[in-house]
Amino acid sequence: MVKKQRNRSNINAFIIILIIIGMIAFIKNNSKQSQTSSKKDIEASTIDNNIIQSSNIKVNAKSNKDLGWELTLVNKDNELPEDYQIPLKSIDEYRKFDSRAIQYLNKMIADMRNDGITNIWVQSAYRSVEDQTRIFNNKVEEYRKQGKSLKKAEELTELTINRPRQSEHNLGLAVDFNYVDYSFDETLSYNWLVKNAEKYGFVLRYAKDKESITKVKYEPWHWRYVGKENAKKMNELGLCLEEYVEYLSK
Numbered sequence: 001m002v003k004k005q006r007n008r009s010n011i012n013a014f015i016i017i018l019i020i021i022g023m024i025a026f027i028k029n030n031s032k033q034s035q036t037s038s039k040k041d042i043e044a045s046t047i048d049n050n051i052i053q054s055s056n057i058k059v060n061a062k063s064n065k066d067l068g069w070e071l072t073l074v075n076k077d078n079e080l081p082e083d084y085q086i087p088l089k090s091i092d093e094y095r096k097f098d099s100r101a102i103q104y105l106n107k108m109i110a111d112m113r114n115d116g117i118t119n120i121w122v123q124s125a126y127r128s129v130e131d132q133t134r135i136f137n138n139k140v141e142e143y144r145k146q147g148k149s150l151k152k153a154e155e156l157t158e159l160t161i162n163r164p165r166q167s168e169h170n171l172g173l174a175v176d177f178n179y180v181d182y183s184f185d186e187t188l189s190y191n192w193l194v195k196n197a198e199k200y201g202f203v204l205r206y207a208k209d210k211e212s213i214t215k216v217k218y219e220p221w222h223w224r225y226v227g228k229e230n231a232k233k234m235n236e237l238g239l240c241l242e243e244y245v246e247y248l249s250k
């Protein structure tokens, strides 16, 4: 009986010690979290100020060469230079990607499949400037047939299709997955990418909360290769490519 009681009091003491250790760990962790979040807040507000100061981020693809090919910025304000050379390699019979980054794309897709998510495929990757011109002109023509003026037709086209040399697909570092539609962000594939893509050097290029900066509507299917370190840093700082290039150029 005495032995049993002693055992019980030993167990009670053990439980109390466990609770104390748990509480200490909890307090430590909490203070760490509040430190990092306040640091992030400071960084975010600094970045906001920078954006307000230079409301129109214009980093020329050429002048951005110093930052490396992985960070080449292509958008409405930064056309791909005419002499821009891209080494290409085939993903499959129809699709190509920058040969310096294709191994990371292939590995990312293979690892996703290994994790049991097999519902993933590359719909669109590299597009030549000629292809982009054809796609753009076809859409303009469609609107013209509906009776729109050339100016209006081009404006409407630009809402969904980038002009030639203004599309990341001309750069060979962007990939569109699956059906290229908004329901992609409800898939396991998308969740996997959000969690893991940075490990392979990819980022979600046109995020919902960055539309005013990228000037492109949210595209859950469009992922851009920027290199592992850059991808991790961009996610950590919460920066889109325009902001990140500006941040590094300072």
Ligand SMILES: [Zn+2]
Pocket: 169, 174, 175, 176, 221, 222, 223
């Ligand atoms: Zn795309």
